[in-house]
Amino acid sequence: QVQLVESGGGVVQPGRSLRLSCAASGFTFSSYGIHWVRQAPGKGLEWVALISFDGSKKYYADSVKGRFTISRDNSKNTLYLQMNSLRAEDTAVYYCASSGGGYYGAFHIWGQGTMVTVSS
Amino acid sequence: DIQMTQSPSSLSASVGDRVTITCRASQSISSYLNWYQQKPGKAPKLLIYAASSLQSGVPSRFSGSGSGTDFTLTISSLQPEDSATYYCQQSYSTPQYTFGQGTKLEIK
Numbered sequence: 001q002v003q004l005v006e007s008g009g010g011v012v013q014p015g016r017s018l019r020l021s022c023a024a025s026g027f028t029f030s031s032y033g034i035h036w037v038r039q040a041p042g043k044g045l046e047w048v049a050l051i052s053f054d055g056s057k058k059y060y061a062d063s064v065k066g067r068f069t070i071s072r073d074n075s076k077n078t079l080y081l082q083m084n085s086l087r088a089e090d091t092a093v094y095y096c097a098s099s100g101g102g103y104y105g106a107f108h109i110w111g112q113g114t115m116v117t118v119s120s
Numbered sequence: 121d122i123q124m125t126q127s128p129s130s131l132s133a134s135v136g137d138r139v140t141i142t143c144r145a146s147q148s149i150s151s152y153l154n155w156y157q158q159k160p161g162k163a164p165k166l167l168i169y170a171a172s173s174l175q176s177g178v179p180s181r182f183s184g185s186g187s188g189t190d191f192t193l194t195i196s197s198l199q200p201e202d203s204a205t206y207y208c209q210q211s212y213s214t215p216q217y218t219f220g221q222g223t224k225l226e227i228k
Binding site for chain 1: 164
């Protein structure tokens with residue numbers, strides 16, 4: 001079964017750090033670029049970051065650049081998002097999603113999401 | 121950055137109606153336009169990619185069209201399970217994969 005499963009969310013104080021994980025199964029993880037997308041409560045979808053299939057290229061939204069780091073371990077079929085200097089506006093459900101494979105960049109596999117709440 | 125604008129922001133329609141949602145890009149994105157359906161508490165689900173290609177397993181009542189800057193998602197005969205929020209997304213100007221603001225579809 002093709003799936004992505006996020007973990008690591010929780011409640012964290014402003015200025016602190018948190019690391020999210022996204023475990024892949026059922027497909028060749030190492031062949032696909034993987035994204036993080038977030039959704040603040042009651043709001044729309046916001047693309048956060050992308051890592052290439054081999055981890056050599058990384059891209060970030062301006063809103064998280066310099067604070068978040070995306071990485072992957074293809075030997076473990078796992079994606080990570082290290083979030084530092086967290087702010088209240090980072091409160092959201094964080095999804096990992098896979099693109100590529102003939103889908104013209106569309107995100108064809110999504111995880112179920114993990115909630116991050118930044119609050120004192 | 122490419123901006124994506126959807127209209128309407130919300131709509132209400134009856135079972136069996138033909139429903140159309142539009143998405144406009146701030147510059148040409150060729151056919152690199154995708155549509156997602158999201159139900160409350162769930163992850164988005166890919167419906168249409170490359171403007172008009174139906175994702176596997178998606179009912180044929182869903183269709184997409186357009187190119188350049190103007191795109192549409194059409195539901196030919198609305199079903200109760202189609203109540204959801206729909207998002208367009210451009211995948212032309214990578215890696216800034218911009219989403220539209222969403223269209224909330226309710227069933228009367």
